[in-house]
Amino acid sequence: MITITEQKPIEEIMQSLGTAKKVYLVGCGTCSTICHTGGKSEVLDMKEKLEAAGKKVTGWMVVPTACDELTKYALEEQAGEVKKADAILAMTCAFGVQTLAMFTDKPVYPALNTLFVGKEEAPGQFIEVCMQCGNCVLATTAGICPLVRCAKGLLNGPCGGSVEGKCEVSPDIPCAWQLIYDRLAALGKLDELEEIVPLRDWSTSREGGPRRITIE
Template sequence: MKSITRQKSPEDIQQGLSGLDRVFIVGCGTCTTMTHTGGIDEVVAMKERLQEQGKRVTGFTVIPTACDDMTELAMKENGPAISSADCILSMSCALGVHRMNLYIGKPIIPAVDTLFIGIEDSPGYFREACAQCGQCLLGETAGICPITACHKGLVNGPCGGTNNGRCEVDKEKDCAWTLIYNRLKEQDRLDLMRKYQPPRNHHVTLAPRSLRIQ
């Protein structure tokens, strides 16, 4: 499971950095490396682009996993370069921005948009896998999530937009309910599809969601 990101446009990044001339760049060795949005190659390319635009890059680093506690160490190790910067340009996903926010008072400007939590189905193809709804249905839907795999997130079967096993919103996309039907049939568990699924609870945990274990 990975945090799937897309780089913001050069114009949007420039806009985000307006008035902030000294920049320290942070990439991530995990998810944004995998999606080529914030690994070492992209961080170096960003450094060069910013320098061409007249920015002063005070330094850069790629944290192995920007969302965990290695971030604190990376911030300390790069203390002087970060201190002399006006801001951090984050090429990690939003979770990395949140983590850095714990340790750094300076503005942290995201260079990527975090799109979804997904998996890499085939090389270079990332698919949303879990919407973290808090009411997992996978046991009743043959391991295919109707919340993420169906455009409308329908839990009671296909809509009328199903088109020879494809979805009307994207002819390249499989209809989730055709997939679920086929797999449940293979498992001889089609009775699960006949079961009424009541309306979803959108407050399984109250927003903003949090959980304390102990």
């Protein structure tokens, strides 16, 4: 399970940086290194692009795990170069951007879009299998989540757009309900699909501001 990121268009990054002339770059040695979006080579590549666009890069680092508290100490070690910068450009997921912002007075801009928490299906191939809805339905869906894998998040079986195992949205997307149907068939549990799944309680999802929990 890793956080999947992609680099934003350079135009958008330049727009975010705006008038900031001097920039400090931060990459992440975990998820964005695996995604080739914020490892050492991507950071150096970005440095070159920024310099070509007339910016000055005061320094750079690839922290082990940007979302970790240790990022605070990494910033302290680099205090001199960070201080010289007008802004920090974070080549990390949104967790990293927000962690950096907690520990510096400099403006922190994201260089990446955080896409989803992905599961590796095949080497280098990631898929979203959970959207952290807070109210897991997998017990009745053969371990395949329709909320995230069905384009309409349907709970009562495939819509009229499921054809030959594919979703109407794209031939590249397997119909989640076909997958569920096949697995339930293999488990001899197709009769479970006769039941009407009632309306969902979405209040556990992203409906009430940030979700918080204290683990004792």
